[in-house]
Amino acid sequence: MTNPITAPSVDADAALVAQAQGGDAAAFTELVRRHDKKIFRLARHITESDEDAEDVLQESFLKAYSHLGGFEGGSKFYTWLVRIAVNESLMKLRKRKSDKFVSLDEPVETEEENIVREIAVWNSPETKYSQKELRGILDDAVTGLSPIYRAVFVLRDIEELSIEETAAILDLSVAAVKTRLLRARLQLREKLTRIFKRKGDDLLAYL
Amino acid sequence: MLTCKDFLTSLSDYLDQTADADARRKVEDHINSCPNCWVVHDTTKKTVQIYKGLEPQTLPDDVQDRLMAALEKKMARGST
Numbered sequence: 001m002t003n004p005i006t007a008p009s010v011d012a013d014a015a016l017v018a019q020a021q022g023g024d025a026a027a028f029t030e031l032v033r034r035h036d037k038k039i040f041r042l043a044r045h046i047t048e049s050d051e052d053a054e055d056v057l058q059e060s061f062l063k064a065y066s067h068l069g070g071f072e073g074g075s076k077f078y079t080w081l082v083r084i085a086v087n088e089s090l091m092k093l094r095k096r097k098s099d100k101f102v103s104l105d106e107p108v109e110t111e112e113e114n115i116v117r118e119i120a121v122w123n124s125p126e127t128k129y130s131q132k133e134l135r136g137i138l139d140d141a142v143t144g145l146s147p148i149y150r151a152v153f154v155l156r157d158i159e160e161l162s163i164e165e166t167a168a169i170l171d172l173s174v175a176a177v178k179t180r181l182l183r184a185r186l187q188l189r190e191k192l193t194r195i196f197k198r199k200g201d202d203l204l205a206y207l
Numbered sequence: 208m209l210t211c212k213d214f215l216t217s218l219s220d221y222l223d224q225t226a227d228a229d230a231r232r233k234v235e236d237h238i239n240s241c242p243n244c245w246v247v248h249d250t251t252k253k254t255v256q257i258y259k260g261l262e263p264q265t266l267p268d269d270v271q272d273r274l275m276a277a278l279e280k281k282m283a284r285g286s287t
């Protein structure tokens with residue numbers, strides 16, 4: 001991928017938060033504009049629904065606005081916002097699947113080596129697929145993960161939070177985040193390898 | 208020498224560069240002598256990279272409009 005990752009600067013966020021806390025509505029609107037795309041993407045990944053994601057998007061920013069006075073700047077604004085959005089998303093998920101309680105705490109049972117089956121090198125997906133096609137493939141692969149893996153992968157590898165931040169937001173131990181992250185990565189690798197492998201390459205790919 | 212199973216367990220820390228020098232060397236020794244694990248390492252690394260490089264899409268116009276409308280309504284009520 002050629003585009004550099006444009007992470008909004010943390011310092012600029014802090015300045016905007018201070019202005020917004022002082023009653024500057026335009027500063028809060030700017031904070032929304034900086035982060036709305038990522039919050040919507042996060043909510044879509046966790047809820048797997050455009051409609052729920054839109055609700056989460058609105059509710060998260062409205063909550064952030066209401067509680068901004070209590071935000072102390074000990075953590076990054078974005079991390080604080082993600083925490084609100086993750087909680088809203090999980091609430092949606094639980095409401096929708098009320099017959100099947102969604103728990104992020106359930107034990108992981110699959111052994112890593114049972115996840116790995118496809119051993120084949122990739123045939124440069126970045127040049128074979130358009131951005132749009134690639135996005136579709138990547139989104140579908142994440143959607144196929146179970147919630148306990150999905151939330152960890154999305155926070156750590158898509159939103160690029162640290163292991164510790166991911167653990168704090170999901171109320172999991174660092175060790176649990178690491179185990180889930182590895183398994184999520186291996187499951188995605190498996191799905192993507194099936195799509196991206198060179199034809200006829202399979203087992204002897206490396207010879 | 209790591210077994211293939213040990214290699215898999217260490218893979219995330221290795222890719223995140225949180226493994227210490229000794230652990231890194233063990234992973235490198237293993238993948239340099241085990242072609243299958245080299246491929247697993249390479250494709251897992253690419254999996255992580257391809258997601259990290261993904262820019263969020265801009266919000267659909269109507270979603271953005273409804274967000275801003277909800278926000279303006281809230282701000283007009285002045286609830287900070």
